[in-house]
Amino acid sequence: MEKRVYNFSAGPAVLPVPVLERIRDEMLCLPGCGASVMEISHRSKQFMAIQEAAKQRIIRLLGIPDSYDVLFLQGGSRLQFSMIPMNLLRGQAGPAQYVLTGSWGKYALAEAKKEGATEVIFDAAATNYDRLPGAGELKVRSDAAYVHITSNETIQGVQFPQDLDLPAPVVCDSSSDIFYRPLDITKYGLLYACAQKNAGPAGVTVVVIRKDLLERSNDQLPGYLNFKNHSKEDSMWNTPPTFAVYALGLVTEWLESTVGGLDAMYEINKKKAALVYDVVDQFPTLFTGHAKKSDRSLMNVTFKLPNDEIESAFLKQAQSHSLDSLKGHRSVGGIRASLYNAMPMEGAQALASFMSDFAKKNG
Numbered sequence: 001m002e003k004r005v006y007n008f009s010a011g012p013a014v015l016p017v018p019v020l021e022r023i024r025d026e027m028l029c030l031p032g033c034g035a036s037v038m039e040i041s042h043r044s045k046q047f048m049a050i051q052e053a054a055k056q057r058i059i060r061l062l063g064i065p066d067s068y069d070v071l072f073l074q075g076g077s078r079l080q081f082s083m084i085p086m087n088l089l090r091g092q093a094g095p096a097q098y099v100l101t102g103s104w105g106k107y108a109l110a111e112a113k114k115e116g117a118t119e120v121i122f123d124a125a126a127t128n129y130d131r132l133p134g135a136g137e138l139k140v141r142s143d144a145a146y147v148h149i150t151s152n153e154t155i156q157g158v159q160f161p162q163d164l165d166l167p168a169p170v171v172c173d174s175s176s177d178i179f180y181r182p183l184d185i186t187k188y189g190l191l192y193a194c195a196q197k198n199a200g201p202a203g204v205t206v207v208v209i210r211k212d213l214l215e216r217s218n219d220q221l222p223g224y225l226n227f228k229n230h231s232k233e234d235s236m237w238n239t240p241p242t243f244a245v246y247a248l249g250l251v252t253e254w255l256e257s258t259v260g261g262l263d264a265m266y267e268i269n270k271k272k273a274a275l276v277y278d279v280v281d282q283f284p285t286l287f288t289g290h291a292k293k294s295d296r297s298l299m300n301v302t303f304k305l306p307n308d309e310i311e312s313a314f315l316k317q318a319q320s321h322s323l324d325s326l327k328g329h330r331s332v333g334g335i336r337a338s339l340y341n342a343m344p345m346e347g348a349q350a351l352a353s354f355m356s357d358f359a360k361k362n363g
């Protein structure tokens with residue numbers, strides 16, 4: 001069998017090996033089914049139990065109270081960029097306020113503009129999205145329909161280290177950092193994440209929504225685009241992405257049983273990121289970090305080398321050490337090492353020691 005690389009892809013991304021092994025073992029015959037999870041009805045008692053167990057694990061991991069619902073949707077986070085303003089902005093008195101700390105926030109804003117009044121209350125464009133707003137920098141209106149933030153900007157590598165406490169419902173795109181640490185969900189009106197960065201395979205998007213916000217959805221919306229339908233039918237309004245929900249369920253089971261919960265996961269994530277950032281900081285003539293130090297992401301480590309030639313050599317040599325998919329996003333350039341939950345400590349160690357050796361030879 002071919003050897004697995006250390007996969008630093010930004011998404012779809014690395015999955016825990018025990019999850020992949022379990023999927024392999026159950027692929028032909030899901031216990032008690034005599035068939036694959038992909039071949040059974042979404043309304044079978046076996047699949048309903050799988051989906052409910054995944055939901056309950058998410059509820060436990062994020063400490064979600066009864067006043068919230070958890071939905072499994074399709075269309076990725078991109079569809080949420082539209083669905084959220086369709087449901088939560090249309091018909092509201094105040095505008096939706098957007099906090100722009102990177103590319104994904106800008107894409108979210110562009111879709112919201114089609115649905116109603118928006119206002120940008122922070123935009124780090126002037127410094128090429130290298131920082132977060134400072135304390136007191138966000139002027140939130142109390143009548144805002146919601147305030148949209150991106151907890152982790154996957155492309156720039158800028159991440160909010162804490163939950164914000166704002167006087168309007170916070171809507172958070174957590175696509176690339178859901179489950180990386182425990183959070184206080186009551187600080188949010190809605191939190192959403194496509195699975196393929198930090199939670200599972202592509203195909204399912206998790207939406208955690210405060211139930212009172214469901215009342216904003218207008219019945220004239222197309223059925224699939226109405227949050228209320230999905231909530232009422234427990235994410236069975238239409239056929240859910242059954243395989244992706246099953247795999248997401250296995251990832252959350254791994255987080256609970258093998259990792260030991262989100263406190264433990266957070267400690268591991270801090271250690272992994274520190275290993276790599278320490279080397280970046282140790283060789284400042286070779287590595288230039290993109291994000292301001294205090295605003296660095298634990299998930300996506302972004303940095304540049306002095307020129308294209310050294311960068312190509314870095315990527316080529318990394319590849320020969322089984323360090324894969326380190327090229328930065330085309331809009332930012334440089335290097336991006338994604339250290340999601342499933343990246344093992346050894347992967348971060350291997351990258352850090354490769355970088356250190358490379359710096360000593362080329363610094």
Ligand SMILES: *Cc1c(COP(=O)(O)O)cnc(C)c1O
Pocket residue numbers: 011075076077078079104150152153154173174175176194197
């Ligand atoms: C990847 C990503 C998206 C887009 O997700 P899709 O599932 O491709 O629609 C949105 N926001 C963030 C922060 C992302 O990292």
